[in-house]
Amino acid sequence: MLVEFRVKNFRSLRDEQVFSMVASKDQTLHDTHTLGTGLKAAPSLLRSAVVYGANAGGKSNLVKALQFMRGVVLESAAVIQPGQSYALQPFRLDDCSASEPTEFELTFILDGVRYQYGFAMTAQRIVSEHLLVYKAFKPQRWFERRFDEASGKDLYEYGPGLKGAKSLWEGATRPNALFLSMAVQLNSEALRPVFDWFANRLVIFNEQAQLSPHTSIQMLKQAQGRQQICDFLTAADISIDNIEVVTRKVPGQAVHFDLLAGRTEVRSEEVEEHQLRFSHVTEQGRAVFDLVDESSGTRNLLFLAGPVLDILQKGLTLVIDELDTSLHTLLVRELVRLFHRPEVNTGGAQLIFTTHDTSLLDASDLFRRDQIWFVEKDREQASTLVALSEFSPRKNEALERGYLMGRYGGVPFLNHTLGLQH
Known part of the structure; x- marks a missing residue:
């Protein structure tokens, strides 16, 4: 502390x-x-x-x-x-x-x-x-x-x-x-x-150390973590029933450094892409939205949820x-x-x-x-x-x-x- x-x-x-x-x-x-x-x-x-x-x-x-x-x-x-x-x-x-x-x-x-x-x-x-x-x-x-x-x-x-x-x-x-x-x-x-x-x-977020969605996405891949994030959003008065992470391989590029040759090489590789699907439930029915359909405030809070939950747990x-x-x-x-x-x-x-x-x-x-x-x-x-x-x-x-x-x-x-x- x-x-x-x-x-x-x-x-x-x-x-x-x-x-x-x-x-x-x-x-x-x-x-x-x-x-x-x-x-x-x-x-x-x-x-x-x-x-x-x-x-x-x-x-x-x-x-x-x-x-x-x-x-x-x-x-x-x-x-x-x-x-x-x-x-x-x-x-x-x-x-x-x-x-x-x-x-x-x-x-x-x-x-x-x-x-x-x-x-x-x-x-x-x-x-x-x-x-x-x-x-x-x-x-x-x-x-x-x-x-x-x-x-x-x-x-x-x-x-x-x-x-x-x-x-x-x-x-x-x-x-x-x-x-x-x-x-x-x-x-x-x-x-x-x-x-x-x-x-x-000591965790610091500012313009020099910006928030990354990685922690939240990794938590969403597990049932317990997904429930914790949904509960977190519900506590902030955002009614999301469930968040699904759809992971797929897509073409991408990676940079490799050859220590012996002393040069960098850009290689084509498959990389993971994560798509988030949000389930909203009301008395009138259910609907599923993509991440881009959510408000910027909800997206930012989602990406903050993983680090905050970890911070609250660890003190x-x-x-x-x-x-x-x-x-x-x-x-x-x-x-x-x-x-x-x-x-x-x-x-x-x-x-x-x-x-x-x-x-x-x-x-x-x-x-x-x-x-x-x-x-x-x-x-x-x-x-x-x-x-x-x-x-x-x-x-x-x-x-x-x-x-x-x-x-x-x-x-x-x-x-x-x-x-x-x-």
Whole structure:
């Protein structure tokens, strides 16, 4: 479960921004909208959170920052080559920030243990890295790494909690690689849970990692999976009785790389094509439709159903940028409510998404005040992230109206002098 994410000097996020899933002491909707952790420092976490902001305000950059951090963890040791630079974009509208490192830190809970991991980096190298582990109330500093400019070397300090071949891992870690990633590649069992959380328990969908229908189609091929997806769509008020997958072989092409000859070859091969057939049943009769006959909202929800069902079952953290661009507002509401139903969300899954859909703010019992966040840019084009709870709105306050009036920020600066010139 994600507890907190910090980022500094990434794209428009110039100053340190803190996004937290720690629930406040407010008992409103506590049983359905929060998760118990058993930890004194953060006894309850939120099951969902929504982020609002104007176009180009920075809300997508928050998702990209989390995605970039995940990418460095997964690829710095195995994919990034020695001497290779990262496509890092610090805040570039002031000279100071443009030359400073970008900083990331993420806190999560796994199997009752709180991990706090972070690093700072430039395009050329990692300049610092640390891991705190809370197996008791007080943290154990498992390792800390920092680049010493005077000697041109990375300096390491280790705590007693980290076991294993630390000297080997340290010696193998390149300047542009994370110690965490390299140690796991060299079979560190102690650090693998941290790496695996980023790899397997954090799911991100945005323009750079788009939703694929593969998971849903594979589930539809099995009776149990097909029933689960139909039940999922029914819970979202889409009355589909059954979905049939018709698979056939069709002519296609595949690209093969010949290692010995050092060339690629395009071969004609048969590939699988999947056709989906939807059975709708009403009191007046039954009809079968193809995928193209269904609405775009139904198609998008279908392709989201497989990953979401897997996420709900396994208790993963799902982050989606611009959820309202692919789903109707009523479908967005039902999707959020699925994460709030303890009988459905049995694994402690979390949903975090950005949106422009202001109607969600006044939807009955959809969000607590601490689940709503706003991002806006100041006059220096730096983005600021703030929670609605910091504005202390009244219990029955019209949140949508207040937001559109600019009471909480996150709306565009409008130039009212624009118009026709006479």
